[in-house]
Amino acid sequence: MTETTTILEERKDQIHLTGQGAIDIACNRESLAGAVSQRACVFCGSRVVLYPIADALHLVHGPIGCAVYTWDIRGSLSSGPMLHRLSFSTDLQETDVIFGGEKKLEAALIELIDRHHPNAAFVYSTCIVGIIGDDVEAVCRRVGEQKGIPVLPVQSEGFKGNKRAGYEAACKAMFKLVGTGDVGDVPPVSVNILGDFNLAGEIWIIRDYLERMGVQVVANITGDGRVADIRRCHGAALNLVQCSGATMELAKMMEEQYGTPFERVSYLGIEDMAESLYKVADFFKDKDPGIVERTQKLVKEELERLMPELARYRKDLEGKKVAMYVGGSFKAFSLVKAFRHLGMKVVMVGSQTGTKEDYAELEQITDPGTVIIDDANPLELSHFIKEKDVDVFVGGVKERPIAYKLGVGFCDHNHERKEALEGFVGMLNFAREIHSSAMSPVWRFAPRRANRIAAEKKEAVNE
Amino acid sequence: MSSAAIIRKKPNFVSTTNACKLCTPLGASLAFRGVEGAIPFLHGSQGCATYMRRYIISHFREPVDIASSALGEKQAIYGGGPNLKKGILNVMKKYEPALVGIATTCLTETIGDDVPRALLEFKNEFGDLDLPETVYVNTPSYSGTHMDGWHGAVRSLVTQLCTGKTPDNGRVNILPSLVSCEDVRHLFDICRDFGIKATILPDISETLDGPALEDYVRIPTGGTPISEIKEMSGARATIEFGRCMPPQSGGTSLEDRFGVPNHRIGLPMGLRESDRFFETLEDVSGTPMPRRYELERGRLVDAYVDGHKYIFGKRAVVYGEEDLVVGLTAFLSEIGVDVVLAGTGARRKGLSEAIARVTDGVARIAPEVREGVDFHDIAAEAGTLAPDLLVGHSKGYRYAKEWNVPLVRVGFPIHDRFGGQRTPTLGYKGALTLFDRVVNAVLEKKQSDSPIGYGYL
Ligand code: SF4
Numbered sequence: 028m029t030e031t032t033t034i035l036e037e038r039k040d041q042i043h044l045t046g047q048g049a050i051d052i053a054c055n056r057e058s059l060a061g062a063v064s065q066r067a068c069v070f071c072g073s074r075v076v077l078y079p080i081a082d083a084l085h086l087v088h089g090p091i092g093c094a095v096y097t098w099d100i101r102g103s104l105s106s107g108p109m110l111h112r113l114s115f116s117t118d119l120q121e122t123d124v125i126f127g128g129e130k131k132l133e134a135a136l137i138e139l140i141d142r143h144h145p146n147a148a149f150v151y152s153t154c155i156v157g158i159i160g161d162d163v164e165a166v167c168r169r170v171g172e173q174k175g176i177p178v179l180p181v182q183s184e185g186f187k188g189n190k191r192a193g194y195e196a197a198c199k200a201m202f203k204l205v206g207t208g209d210v211g212d213v214p215p216v217s218v219n220i221l222g223d224f225n226l227a228g229e230i231w232i233i234r235d236y237l238e239r240m241g242v243q244v245v246a247n248i249t250g251d252g253r254v255a256d257i258r259r260c261h262g263a264a265l266n267l268v269q270c271s272g273a274t275m276e277l278a279k280m281m282e283e284q285y286g287t288p289f290e291r292v293s294y295l296g297i298e299d300m301a302e303s304l305y306k307v308a309d310f311f312k313d314k315d316p317g318i319v320e321r322t323q324k325l326v327k328e329e330l331e332r333l334m335p336e337l338a339r340y341r342k343d344l345e346g347k348k349v350a351m352y353v354g355g356s357f358k359a360f361s362l363v364k365a366f367r368h369l370g371m372k373v374v375m376v377g378s379q380t381g382t383k384e385d386y387a388e389l390e391q392i393t394d395p396g397t398v399i400i401d402d403a404n405p406l407e408l409s410h411f412i413k414e415k416d417v418d419v420f421v422g423g424v425k426e427r428p429i430a431y432k433l434g435v436g437f438c439d440h441n442h443e444r445k446e447a448l449e450g451f452v453g454m455l456n457f458a459r460e461i462h463s464s465a466m467s468p469v470w471r472f473a474p475r476r477a478n479r480i481a482a483e484k485k486e487a488v489n490e
Numbered sequence: 491m492s493s494a495a496i497i498r499k500k501p502n503f504v505s506t507t508n509a510c511k512l513c514t515p516l517g518a519s520l521a522f523r524g525v526e527g528a529i530p531f532l533h534g535s536q537g538c539a540t541y542m543r544r545y546i547i548s549h550f551r552e553p554v555d556i557a558s559s560a561l562g563e564k565q566a567i568y569g570g571g572p573n574l575k576k577g578i579l580n581v582m583k584k585y586e587p588a589l590v591g592i593a594t595t596c597l598t599e600t601i602g603d604d605v606p607r608a609l610l611e612f613k614n615e616f617g618d619l620d621l622p623e624t625v626y627v628n629t630p631s632y633s634g635t636h637m638d639g640w641h642g643a644v645r646s647l648v649t650q651l652c653t654g655k656t657p658d659n660g661r662v663n664i665l666p667s668l669v670s671c672e673d674v675r676h677l678f679d680i681c682r683d684f685g686i687k688a689t690i691l692p693d694i695s696e697t698l699d700g701p702a703l704e705d706y707v708r709i710p711t712g713g714t715p716i717s718e719i720k721e722m723s724g725a726r727a728t729i730e731f732g733r734c735m736p737p738q739s740g741g742t743s744l745e746d747r748f749g750v751p752n753h754r755i756g757l758p759m760g761l762r763e764s765d766r767f768f769e770t771l772e773d774v775s776g777t778p779m780p781r782r783y784e785l786e787r788g789r790l791v792d793a794y795v796d797g798h799k800y801i802f803g804k805r806a807v808v809y810g811e812e813d814l815v816v817g818l819t820a821f822l823s824e825i826g827v828d829v830v831l832a833g834t835g836a837r838r839k840g841l842s843e844a845i846a847r848v849t850d851g852v853a854r855i856a857p858e859v860r861e862g863v864d865f866h867d868i869a870a871e872a873g874t875l876a877p878d879l880l881v882g883h884s885k886g887y888r889y890a891k892e893w894n895v896p897l898v899r900v901g902f903p904i905h906d907r908f909g910g911q912r913t914p915t916l917g918y919k920g921a922l923t924l925f926d927r928v929v930n931a932v933l934e935k936k937q938s939d940s941p942i943g944y945g946y947l
């Protein structure tokens with residue numbers, strides 16, 4: 028890591044090689060001025076968490092951009108209302124900035140609530156709202172009382188931190204809903220699904236597994252989410268929290284206030300999926316002794332279907348090299364294991380929002396020499412893609428063009444994917460997607476491969 | 491239907507739903523991306539830059555780096571000057587740019603950061619280093635759209651880089667506005683065939699649509715050379731596209747300061763607006779239209795004739811950037827499509843006047859013209875307007891789907907189709923492509939709606 032032109036001095040302690048000394052990645056720091064970071068703002072964090080609540084109004088209080096760039100950016104499928112797929116903004120103008128935006132906010136809220144009759148409204152503060160000092164809370168209170176629905180301010184001024192702070196702000200806003208609904212008919216064997224956003228219908232897969240096990244799902248938080256479900260989710264016996272960051276805060280608050288225990292789970296990859304279901308079974312086995320057996324049967328059935336198909340893909344993919352850059356590092360854990368099933372080698376892992384503990388755990392499960400990187404920027408990513416001669420890169424929409432520019436296969440594992448990648452069936456979709464990237468014939472035309480092929484040919488002729 | 495019969499109240503909502511505009515610094519960033527060796531730099535908090543990159547990348551499918559001064563809470567209170575300077579230093583270390591194009595954001599405009607002063611201090615403090623050029627533009631999104639950001643950045647490039655009169659160099663400056671990469675390439679071809687040495691500012695043809703690479707480059711090759719920008723004062727003329735441009739532009743700056751004649755014409759879309767462009771080229775070059783373009787023009791007229799019946803009287807809703815809307819309306823009305831509504835999210839752009847001018851003599855009805863609209867406003871009117879066709883960027887798709895009419899995707903962004911950055915729209919060739927697409931959209935709909943499934947149409 029001596030290439031100072033690529034790796035800024037100040038970023039050095041955010042990159043680590045597995046097997047080289049103790050890990051001490053300085054993460055969760057503010058993005059460096061002038062670095063082109065992939066990192067998003069507080070607002071972004073709040074928006075992605077709350078966005079899938081489909082029967083709520085999501086009003087972005089600020090100038091137009093913040094709303095426009097988050098219009099429909101994720102799949103977040105809904106089985107019913109689709110109010111979340113509209114982009115609402117107060118579109119602040121110069122006069123609002125000078126004289127304050129409260130009046131406009133209030134009028135906009137009333138107008139939109141009258142038009143759409145949502146079951147709740149979230150009002151997101153963006154950067155300049157934090158500067159011009161609008162009393163968003165007071166406006167929300169007034170309109171809430173007037174309209175008889177919860178109107179919840181989300182303190183998500185972008186500059187007040189990173190995406191992680193936005194997750195927290197979202198959880199705080201949601202927590203105000205929790206406990207306001209009737210839990211009379213919530214059965215004892217019941218859970219909430221936290222931290223899945225139903226990007227491509229995943230939450231329906233997970234719900235199906237849980238239902239086959241005999242577990243009722245009270246609230247999806249927040250994929251295919253509904254306000255009424257969240258209001259009564261404190262009645263559930265257990266919270267299943269996916270992903271290290273997004274909804275952890277809510278789980279913790281619920282544990283504190285309502286005593287609802289939580290389990291960290293992951294639905295990505297075979298072991299994690301099975302283990303997660305077994306955890307649930309284990310939790311409920313006293314209340315429902317048959318659940319363990321039902322779960323074993325479910326896993327067995329699913330695996331019997333999955334494994335032969337997976338083997339076909341593995342034959343092709345064995346030994347291919349993969350790099351990944353994902354939002355939360357919890358996802359990275361699952362991906363590392365999933366790639367092992369495909370016989371692939373993980374040579375680089377990066378994350379936007381990992382904690383120190385996350386990175387320590389990553390070091391444990393990766394092979395020596397694997398690059399571990401926090402909050403990477405394009406130059407660093409491309410540097411390692413080339414150095415490690417990666418076959419497939421897993422990342423978000425912003426990384427795709429870098430991979431493609433260098434002629435590397437790419438799999439979108441972030442928010443814009445349209446394929447369900449969770450659950451057992453998700454593992455198969457995942458394998459199929461990786462396969463269709465890695466095995467395409469087009470890479471041979473990309474310069475890095477084309478030039479190598481040409482050089483090899485030349486050598487062969489010379490021999 | 492006569493235009494007098496249409497008396498409809500313009501909707502006036504407080505809230506904005508599904509905006510039909512983008513924010514100002516995005517336009518500035520795109521323009522800065524078209525300068526050789528330049529990197530766009532947003533002075534504000536990190537989120538804006540990340541969002542804009544994502545938005546731009548999804549259209550161009552190219553790496554797009556936009557740096558940010560990444561202000562945090564402290565700087566938002568005490569001023570972002572120090573972060574700006576530190577940011578430029580970091581960008582210098584990492585990208586070795588020839589130019590840093592700085593655009594402010596809502597945050598830094600609201601806290602009132604003095605960017606020119608910070609830049610001056612920067613130059614004084616680090617004058618011993620090999621500094622890149624810096625160009626800044628004020629881009630508060632609460633007063634303007636991405637097109638204001640684009641035009642502002644172009645004007646800033648011209649005023650801040652081209653500061654002295656250079657000897658006549660016989661070149662022609664072309665300020666093409668936000669058009670596709672293919673369009674810029676086409677403009678270069680046209681100029682070459684006219685024997686014109688053109689400075690096209692900005693030139694996104696390669697920087698936002700480059701080839702596959704063996705090694706990642708920090709800043710893509712291509713773009714308008716800075717040396718050429720500095721010599722724009724020696725050109726024999728400037729041609730800038732846009733009937734709705736601000737009174738003060740890159741072209742007027744060169745005219746006012748250095749007497750370079752400025753020809754402000756509409757985007758050359760469709761036959762008549764393209765004619766104006768080619769006439770202007772004949773004027774400034776003294777060269778008659780090359781045969782190649784005579785032929786292109788002839789082919790276009792031939793196609794208009796062959797296809798006129800399929801589309802005559804079809805009702806179209808056109809939306810997007812103000813000048814694109816003018817160009818598309820000019821084109822659509824000359825092929826016999828009735829533009830029933832022409833809308834833009836921008837305000838106070840003189841859209842009505844511009845549209846009246848370009849549709850004069852061809853349009854059978856005067857379109858409803860709307861400034862400051864969002865898609866909710868358009869939808870509120872479209873029920874009664876009953877369009878057969880939408881023409882605009884891809885964000886109108888949900889409405890096209892709802893109304894079961896085709897959407898012909900033109901402009902920025904195209905997020906749900908492939909190749910938006912390579913779509914030709916300008917000149918006779920661009921018009922022909924657009925014409926084919928409009929006719930085929932109508933035919934495709936007719937064919938798929940028909941129970942018979944005609945093999946000939
Ligand atoms: S704050 Fe302003 S510049 Fe930033 S995204 Fe929002 S509208 Fe655009």
Ligand code: SF4
Nearest residue numbers: 068093154185537538
């Ligand atoms: S950083 Fe602030 S202004 Fe920019 S997108 Fe985030 S909330 Fe909006």
